[in-house]
Amino acid sequence: MLKKISIFIILILVAVLAFSGCARPVETPDAEPVAQTPTPAPAETPAPQDEPVTITWWHIQTAEDHKGLWQKLADEFMADNPNVTIEITVLENEAFKSKMTTVMQSANPPDIFQSWGGGVMNKYIEAGLLKDITSWLDADGGAWRETFSPGALGVYSYEGKNYGVPWDMGMVGFWYNKDLFAQAGITNTPTTWTEFLQVVETIKDAGITPIALGAGDKWPAHFYWGYLATRIGGSAGFNAAASREGAFTDPAFVQAGEKLLELLALDPFQPGFLAATYPDQATLMGNGEAAMELMGQWAPGVQRENSADQQGLGDRLGWFPFPMVEGGKGHPADAFGGGNGFALGKDAEPAAVEFVKYLTRAESQVQLAELGLALPVVKGGEAGLSDPMLLIIQESSAAAQYFQLYYDQALPPAVGSVINDSVQAILAKTLTPEQAAQAIEDSAANEMD
Amino acid sequence: MSSAFMPVAETSNRHKTKNNLKNNKNTLLIVIFLLPALILFLTFVVYPIFQSLYYSMFDWSGLGPADDFVGLDNYRDILIDRVFLITIRNSLFIILFSLAFQLPMAMFLAVMVGKNLPGRAVFRSIFFMPYVISEVVAAIAWLFLFNPDPARGLFNAIIELIPGTSPVLWLADVNIVLPAIFVALTWKFFGFHMLLFLTGLQNIPRTIEEAARIDGASSIKSFFFITLPLLSGTIRTSVYLSVLGSIQQFILVWIMSRGGPVNASETLATYMYRFAFVRFQLGYGSAVAIYMFLMCLIFSLIYLKMTNKPDHLTGI
Numbered sequence A: 001m002l003k004k005i006s007i008f009i010i011l012i013l014v015a016v017l018a019f020s021g022c023a024r025p026v027e028t029p030d031a032e033p034v035a036q037t038p039t040p041a042p043a044e045t046p047a048p049q050d051e052p053v054t055i056t057w058w059h060i061q062t063a064e065d066h067k068g069l070w071q072k073l074a075d076e077f078m079a080d081n082p083n084v085t086i087e088i089t090v091l092e093n094e095a096f097k098s099k100m101t102t103v104m105q106s107a108n109p110p111d112i113f114q115s116w117g118g119g120v121m122n123k124y125i126e127a128g129l130l131k132d133i134t135s136w137l138d139a140d141g142g143a144w145r146e147t148f149s150p151g152a153l154g155v156y157s158y159e160g161k162n163y164g165v166p167w168d169m170g171m172v173g174f175w176y177n178k179d180l181f182a183q184a185g186i187t188n189t190p191t192t193w194t195e196f197l198q199v200v201e202t203i204k205d206a207g208i209t210p211i212a213l214g215a216g217d218k219w220p221a222h223f224y225w226g227y228l229a230t231r232i233g234g235s236a237g238f239n240a241a242a243s244r245e246g247a248f249t250d251p252a253f254v255q256a257g258e259k260l261l262e263l264l265a266l267d268p269f270q271p272g273f274l275a276a277t278y279p280d281q282a283t284l285m286g287n288g289e290a291a292m293e294l295m296g297q298w299a300p301g302v303q304r305e306n307s308a309d310q311q312g313l314g315d316r317l318g319w320f321p322f323p324m325v326e327g328g329k330g331h332p333a334d335a336f337g338g339g340n341g342f343a344l345g346k347d348a349e350p351a352a353v354e355f356v357k358y359l360t361r362a363e364s365q366v367q368l369a370e371l372g373l374a375l376p377v378v379k380g381g382e383a384g385l386s387d388p389m390l391l392i393i394q395e396s397s398a399a400a401q402y403f404q405l406y407y408d409q410a411l412p413p414a415v416g417s418v419i420n421d422s423v424q425a426i427l428a429k430t431l432t433p434e435q436a437a438q439a440i441e442d443s444a445a446n447e448m449d
Numbered sequence B: 001m002s003s004a005f006m007p008v009a010e011t012s013n014r015h016k017t018k019n020n021l022k023n024n025k026n027t028l029l030i031v032i033f034l035l036p037a038l039i040l041f042l043t044f045v046v047y048p049i050f051q052s053l054y055y056s057m058f059d060w061s062g063l064g065p066a067d068d069f070v071g072l073d074n075y076r077d078i079l080i081d082r083v084f085l086i087t088i089r090n091s092l093f094i095i096l097f098s099l100a101f102q103l104p105m106a107m108f109l110a111v112m113v114g115k116n117l118p119g120r121a122v123f124r125s126i127f128f129m130p131y132v133i134s135e136v137v138a139a140i141a142w143l144f145l146f147n148p149d150p151a152r153g154l155f156n157a158i159i160e161l162i163p164g165t166s167p168v169l170w171l172a173d174v175n176i177v178l179p180a181i182f183v184a185l186t187w188k189f190f191g192f193h194m195l196l197f198l199t200g201l202q203n204i205p206r207t208i209e210e211a212a213r214i215d216g217a218s219s220i221k222s223f224f225f226i227t228l229p230l231l232s233g234t235i236r237t238s239v240y241l242s243v244l245g246s247i248q249q250f251i252l253v254w255i256m257s258r259g260g261p262v263n264a265s266e267t268l269a270t271y272m273y274r275f276a277f278v279r280f281q282l283g284y285g286s287a288v289a290i291y292m293f294l295m296c297l298i299f300s301l302i303y304l305k306m307t308n309k310p311d312h313l314t315g316i
Helices: A002-023 A064-080 A093-105 A118-126 A134-147 A150-154 A178-183 A193-205 A219-242 A251-264 A278-286 A299-306 A350-359 A362-370 A388-399 A413-427 A433-448 B013-055 B073-079 B082-114 B120-132 B135-145 B154-161 B177-202 B206-214 B219-230 B232-248 B251-257 B268-278 B282-306
Strands: A053-059 A084-090 A112-115 A164-171 A173-177 A209-211 A290-295 A317-320 A335-344 A403-405
Touching: A053 A093, A053 A350, A064 A084, A064 A299, A064 A350, A064 A362, A084 A350, A093 B268, A112 A350, A118 A335, A118 A413, A134 A350, A150 A164, A164 A362, A164 A388, A173 A178, A173 A299, A173 A388, A178 A290, A178 A317, A193 A209, A193 A251, A219 A251, A219 A278, A219 A290, A219 A335, A219 A403, A219 A413, A251 A413, A251 A433, A278 A290, A278 A299, A290 A299, A317 A388, A335 A350, A335 A388, A413 A433, A413 B268, B013 B282, B073 B282, B082 B120, B082 B177, B082 B232, B082 B268, B120 B177, B135 B154, B135 B177, B135 B251, B177 B232, B177 B251, B206 B219, B219 B232, B232 B268, B232 B282, B251 B268, B268 B282
Parallel strands: A053 A084, A053 A112, A209 A290, A335 A403
Antiparallel strands: A112 A335, A164 A335, A173 A290, A173 A317
């Protein structure tokens, strides 16, 4: 008898447990206080509907003032559109990439998220995971489209359609510590690879770490190889390999590895650079413990964030473009780099597009530029730009005849990842420049042919 | 498993029919109790294994539908990949060194803290503490210790005090990174094995050791001829868990070195993760997962077959 009762109780418990799981997602629609009074919708607010909308937004701007600006803009937008709730998730760069892969593979992208455009974004588009926003850009005779500089906007388009918009576009170059350069007795920044190697040697002789590098994260190291290949092979070199008319085993790519070995032979990086991360690299620069780093336009903000006093180098920071390589086919003014933008997930509501529009208004861009954290891509945004370094980068980007998007973003993710791995292997001397080029070519043949 | 403990001798022929009825009821009860766990097991363990098996036969990025069927190509490509051979070597290194150092050390400490010595409770807690803290926290703590800069990393700060030495690039040196991570792994997991041995020691009747002591056995002799044989059941479990844990080790390695520099500390799990989630080759990654699964399965079967001798104490 007792047993019967216990079985009965257990059955009930199991049933309750099983069904309570199903009960959760059912929302009680009556509980919404919003739709109580059917007031006529005010005509002046372009807000889509008064139905509550939640927008998920993932960004990677962990620096305090940048994060704060994004939050402020989101708050403003929510105040203007009371039906919209914006849920912000701030992620560190590497964590973002890992997390992005999982949500994309489960076909559940956030509404708005950080994107660098290029090959990774194209993969998402091919799988139907992003939202086509071409019609928004073209609305009102292309009013929104007109605000962007076309080159930057093009990074977020695929087969003539737009899936995201940029908010920053710049280039990679050498950031250097003016004090340490002076201490080593260097008066002019180098313009050729030979001069650059001499500068590295001079700094090294002065007992200063010439270059900070986080090769453990790989992509900071790929800047060297990518820039060298761009200087040696020019636009034709990369375009031939990427279109598969040429190959990544072409001389320019092998020579890029050889030039990198010339640099490595001077022992220019901090001890343990092979395992160091990009934040480690930024820490060394921000604390004035290394003389240079090769990094994009965001470097000063990250240096500040990672420095011991949270101030970074301030006025002591200088910038010079990647030196030209003697005999290279690339023009010395060609730029290697990219920018930041926001892409929209496939299920993004119209309100999310409106919010992205708000984020990329000229006023928002001015505020971003005033903080010295980004190079505006919207006409009128440069009004806020006062940081002398960023002004130089902007001029250099504008002067570039050819703009090479980062290799690890321009190419399919598998190839980009092999490039990153192979460059680290060159630096660890486990692959020769030829073997590294071959590994990249094998992956490209696999993915792109 | 515990059914072997059940006193079967009590059943007698007289009560057979009654007992059958009782057994039926017991079966029903067992099924009901097992059902929730079984459902979870099927959904989150068995189903994903078959799903991996399915995806492993596609060239698939993990995005959108998998439609490029390649048969067993992924399995072949893995076997001829140089890096996969490195991961096998690294996994073997971790397995062998765990068995050679981690378990004997755990055993030694278990015997020590199992003895009636002053402060044994304190030491037992200290030794067990690494196992309790999160693996991520442990990895980050070890990252600090291994920092190559003597101003930041403890180990190099100590080495710097010794004249005539230069700092060791722990995690940046392709020859040192794996042993360095192994030290962290040992630190993290020896406490668990110590606890296993400690429990095993407590099951050994004191009378046997006392009898040996009266017969004039030294404490070393008593350890090798009495304690060790009587611990064989525990050792079996410990070795088994250690090997499986080594094959699947991911968190500590990924955080400390991400399998690098240049695959020098790549384990099977980081290799699988690299392809599935960094290179967007989920089909290939799934095939690696299936290889891992097979390795664990084959090891388990062989090991259980090999060690299928009754335990001295419990008879199972």
